[in-house]
Amino acid sequence: MHRRIIAPGALAAASLLLAIPASAASYSPGAPGIGDPYYPYYGNGGYDVSHYGLRLRYQPRTDELRGTATISARTTQDLSSFDLDFLLDVSEVRVNGVKASFTHAEQHELVITPKKPLAKGTPITVMVRYSGVPSTKSAYGFTTWHRTPDGAVAADEPESAWWWFPSNDHPSDKATYDVSVTVPEGTRAISNGALRSTSTKRGWTSYSWRQDRPQATYLATLAIGRFDITTSRSGRGVPVINAYSEDLGADDAAARASVERTGEIVDWLSNYFGPYPFATAGGYIPNTTTGYALETQTRVYYSPKQFAKGANPSVVVHELAHQWYGDDVSLKGWKDIWLNEGFATYAQWLWSEHEGQGTTRQLAGQVYSSHPADDPFWKVEPGDPGPDDQFDDAVYDRGAAAIQALREAVGDHAFFRILKGWPKAHAYGNASVADFEAYAERISGKPLAGLFDTWLYRPAKPTASAARGFAAAGTSVPRPKSWKNIEAAHDGHNR
Template identity: 65%
Template sequence: MRHRFIVPSAAAAVLLLAIPASAAGPTPGAPGIGDPYYPEAGNGGYSVSHYDLRLKYQPKTDRLEGTATLLATTTQDLSRFNLDFLLDVSEVLVNGKKAAVGRSGTHELEITPQTPLEKGKSISVVVRYSGTPSQVKVNGFTGWTRTPDGAVAAQEPEGAAWWFPSNDHPRDKATYDISVSVPDDVQAISNGVLASKTSRFGWTRYNWRSTKPQASYLTTLAIGKFDITEDRTAGGLPVISAYSKDLGDNYAPAKASIERTAEIVDWESSVFGPYPFTALGGYVPNVNSHYALETQTRPFYSPAQFANGANTSVVVHELAHQWFGDYVSVNNWRDIWLNEGFATYAQWLWSEKEGEGTAQQLADYVYSQPADSPFWKVKPGDPGADRQFDGAVYNRGAAAIQALRTTVGDQAFFTILKQWPEQHRYGNASIEDFVAFAEKVSGKKLGALFDTWLFTTAKPAVGPGGAQAAGSRAHGLAAPVVKEPKSWKKIQSALAGHHGH
């Protein structure tokens, strides 16, 4: 409809100026949550508290049908809001009433309710949809991987948009109920506890429940033919792991590694504090990728992680993420060191425990890289979106943690490791938050230390053990020979190709 532009009288203009800004009326929610690395990631104007996903998937055709119900609270007066989603949408209801639907950007679903939404109110959003996820690509990429007998959704930093509509950023966590109906000859694996399973008319429905806040990228789905193992920890938590039946020579080493999940979690709990979730396990589908991902409670592992035999190091890494990445998630993706530096350092502590090289030896080995190596050009504290998963974020990032340990001493250091996850439990944090917390616990000023190790594109003059660099070109000395710790290759194998894209 075309509206006439009416010039107000002088008296009316005065009245308009007297109206407070808050009465300006509802406005559209932002198409991004405000992450500098990924401007379209997440959305503004609301916060989701719960997702209920009711899905049906046919592996033969890769056809996915779903109804997603989102419970949310508005954070502004909304005329319209976005969801991140890529499949075909047949209907959207907001508070039970049909809403208008549009598209924008690469994956933005624009929803306009029949009446504007008031700030601070609870809302329900129902989205009915369908599609063939593997055929949907953004910049040549799909977050949905088909397998010989099913499919897998496990990607970072984004992947949810290929199978459910969401506010797709770690800053907006929620709880999940994921119900998946699949043919009887395959199974459906997801996060949390398997609440129930029912079969009828050739289809089996698996109902998975995650009752602790969970980021959208940590939400996973795997459909295929699996051997499933079930157990319980000493504390009674269910341990469910799944192994594709066609892993070949990788089957036995994968199982030998992942079946140690409960043991590793018990050890990590002694270092990082109590395990924060209600279930644990892992799964290995038949995929061609090489990475692993810390999908909450049930990490995803590529078969290639076990191509050289058992690999407990990668299990240590992904389970450490349950504290560093899942329990406490990044505030923005620029804070990725809080995830990867600490998960890598957990591998170093495991190596120390197993007698295969101390954390200091591993840090010294990292530090032995030449000063002119490209390795030192990446800033772990702000690597950029294109270098977010660079090896320096992991290895230089872990060396930074060893430098912290050396500086503050073991007592303060392990207090920091234990209390930090609890400080931001089920929430989000930035690198600046961590630096402030470490200073508070240790009583030391640590800004210069972290600036050097995380934000400088040069090899630090002082190593992670506190010693002055030896073998500098300025002094014309030969670089010292640092022996490779026994665990080094295992750790690097675990990090190879880590994470999706």
């Protein structure tokens, strides 16, 4: 996906020096960040979440959101206090049923002090009752809560949870979800996973969604508005739920012509990546002005702008490929973004070949030949691009060319074993670029350190010999027909 956020400087020490009972002198506050070098204060230390239970009530007319979050977790250290990432107003917090004190600190920290310290390894249930108008809240000068004419959408990267539920907001702490949303009758509420129930009472309708597989917080989504919902099954039996704003206008036909191919594309991708990893698939297109798409788990977010120039199933391929590469196997840290974007882009290249619009070799050659050696494009290192360039075009395009270089080096048999075996080897977990490099070497039986160093870590254009097999392909044929649609998948990602 799309957007860069620079984390702020160190949090004020005073906000962390909370009173600790004398009998618990060995207990200490959980860290206000999980330790990601790109975003040091995203996520939190001291505990691991297993489940989020969210009960929400939203009024589109006023943008008022009320909620109760019940968070199941286990402590990973002796804790005197701990943080959640959150922006809305909190009225009550309980830890294991007992009222806890709390305060807001810095940009997005909710600091919670339980009545008694918590020993390492303790199961905890944290209840947070809250309310607010999300569109009035910002952190670091931006918001990821997008109001629409008939409701709102929460879908963004690398963060969006702060505006609608308290969380440990980092991909390394994945959890399952139950999301129940009550909205005025006639309005729909969409989230991840399977729709378990709907009920209407006194002019309000409640929608209950369940995500029963681990999910990173930035992949949790919420869309409220007037939608037309379609349901179907893929040829292999995967339930598909798609939703289209009733106000898409001229973009509606192109959006449906693209997104209604979800089941077909899921089955096609399964040939390369293995069985689809989740209980449902699908996407939604709200009436928003944003320009990007996002791989929100099982329920992909698409901007109408992705289809403003006509149908584009290539962007659907990109976001659905993320269900394996990014959602099922999530990155350990944000520097590992190549594992998400490089492979989702390469899936588009495979689709291009499938559709007869340009081979993967031709597309890699297009990337190689269209950027001269002095182009800043080659200064970005996809294996560790830095927070400023995390969603740069090079992470997508040079990143996909690196995958083609791997294919050329190990041969198709080993390459497709790697492509399909990786999601199985790290199913529902987290992994790093270094983990992938080691896996590729093990499966192929070849030393690959030099190849990965050249394509992922050197701020220079690889030599023609390093691009063997495709260096000249971009000049020997016209630009592949699929190129514009492929590039559209990451249009708007850097804003």
